[in-house]
Amino acid sequence: MDDLNFGKRNKRGDWAPNQPAETAPLFTFPPQLAAILKWLPHYFLPWNLIFAVSALAYWAWIIPPVETMQTLSLGWISRLYAVNAIAVFLFYGAFELHLYVLKRQENRFKYNGKFPAEQKSNAFWFQSQNLDNILRTFLSGVMIWTAVEVGMLWAYANGYAPWLGFAENPWTLACVALVVPIIHEFHFFCIHRLIHTPFLYKWVHSVHHNSVNPSPWSSLSMHPVEHLLYFGTAFYHLILPSNPMIMxxxxxxxxxxxxxxxxxxxxxxxxxxxxxxxxxYAHYLHHKYFEVNYGDALIPLDKWFGTWHDGSPEGEAQMQERYRRRKEKLAARKARLEAEGAAE
Incomplete structure (x- = not known):
């Protein structure tokens, strides 16, 4: 398939789509019903449906009985970690195998024309992005994912989280299920801005940003503190009228x-x-430029806070203007402090 029918490639081999990134039409005013109806299938297919089905499969075949979850024990916890690890290995590994090992579509539609395996860096363990990302995924990511999962299931089993039944509350739970992606987007934007503050970026979030050219295993390659913040999205269900399957x-x-x-x-x-x-594309631009697109464009939070970059020349100009204004502000502050110091 010719990817140049959909985008363009520069001299370095980097590909970009013809159309700039767009935010979802959910929060536009006045509401655009036609645009929402056209976009709506993308809200469910294919990704959200996959994640919802995987949650149902877990509840049906993996999650132990409520009586078991009332007590924390190594047996069911270790089994849950093993299932999570296998699921991540298979799901992440399928993308890695298809796109990066077998390279079945070569670099067609690839934002960065190079492959991580071609670039060694001291920023990574063993100078390998893939090995570093894989180790961080399983040694920290899947463990903290499982810990949050166990904690939430234990809370449900012991009555510490509001557990509504589907038979008695179908519409309430349907609404909660529908806004799961919106909850995630809000949470992700908030913690993402937090860990881009200088101290947390240096000691926490820089681990994830080492992967400037992200690949599937970069997805959960994070510092343990970021893993805890990231998977903390489940904690909203401690106060929401919800259900373990939706959690x-x-x-x-x-x-x-x-x-x-x-x-x-x-x-x-x-x-x-x-x-x-x-x-x-929007999140790739965040990895490329660091200080844009803190959200995933489901809610236009970046537009509201002035950090949106859609990949267009206009978006590039706006980003450079933000950088220029910040540089001037920092220079003015430095000059003021120096003047105050000289006066003393």
């Missing part, structure tokens, strides 16, 4: 849902003539 969906949206934003390709080729959008 699992929230966790799976975070855990498995990190893949599309870091897959490194705009579209994944399925067979010879089918494409699946990753919707990763």
């Amino acid at each position: 699992l969906y929230q966790l799976h949206y975070a855990g498995f849902g990190a893949i599309p934003g870091h897959v490194g390709f705009d579209k994944v080729e399925i067979g010879k003539d089918r494409l699946v959008d990753s919707h990763a």
